[in-house]
Amino acid sequence: MMDYVEVRSSTVAAVGYDDSVGALGVQFLNGSEYHYFAVPKSLFDRLQSASSVGSYLNKFVKDAGYQFKRVR
Structure with a gap:
């Protein structure tokens, strides 16, 4: 269960x-939701407090090549 x-x-x-x-879950303002797999908890912790969540997500999750699945 993901909170x-x-x-x-x-x-x-x-x-x-x-x-x-x-798994890291990301809900976007446009209504889509993605789950990224094998992501360290420390990355999630830093993502929450990043000065720019979108930039952090792009650099350390998307560009890092984590496998993902669109769930919504």
Whole structure:
């Protein structure tokens, strides 16, 4: 089960983390939702407090090549 936390961002609405499988969940303001797999919990912690959530997500998750699945 993934619990989401709202974040201040121009593109991201909320982020969540599932410890049991190491999955990062990202809900975007446009209504889409993605799960990224094998993401360290420390990355999720830093993402929540990043000065720019979208930029952090792009640089350390998307550009890093984590496998993902669109769930909504």
